[in-house]
Amino acid sequence: MKLYEYVKKRNGVPIxxxxxxxxxxxRSLGAKNFSAFWNFRNPIFGYYLGRKVFKPLKEILPSDFALILTFVFCGMVHDLVTTLIRGRLSFFFSVWFMLMGIAVIITQFSKYDLSEKKWxxxxxxxxxIIGICVLITILLNNYLKFY
Known part of the structure; x- marks a missing residue:
């Protein structure tokens, strides 16, 4: 699937x-579960993460672990930008995104479905879920000082 097709599928409209x-x-905020949230959130970045990071990792690792590593990679990209802007090393997004990847797996395992609920x-x-993950990241940072 080409990028323009992927974006149209996720957003319902072209790039x-x-x-x-x-x-x-x-679509992302009203998604029926946290996994579906990430299917809709930032389709351009998601397209490249899926093709260039998740798919190759999934060929050599269990898919859950590949998913977490994909989230960590995405966080590392965000941390790289933060590090360049701040002028000092940051791991905040790597940890936050790792926790959100774990949350995706937990919510997939629990099979909760909010499709019958209001947006x-x-x-x-x-x-x-995003807020809990960022709160845990902040608490971990205060304890471990990773950024």
Missing amino acids: GHPSSLRNNLQ TYNAVINLL
Whole structure:
């Protein structure tokens, strides 16, 4: 699948369409579970992470571990930008994204499905999971000082 096809599938509109951001936020935040949230969130970055990181890792590692490493890689990209801007090493996003990858696996294992719930409820749950992961990251940082 080509990038433009992937983005249209995830957002419902082509790359650059005026409704792209709105659709992205509505679909990701209102997703039926945390795994589906990541299927919709940032489709361009997700396309390349899926093809260039997750798929090759999945060929040599169990898919759950490949998924966590893909999230860590994504966090490392964010940390690289943060490190360059701040002028000092940062691992905040790597840890945060690792925790969100673990949350994806846990929520997949639990098989919860919010498809019958209202969009607002789903958005609160998805944002709550993200918030819990960032809170744990902050607490770990205060304890371990990793950035």
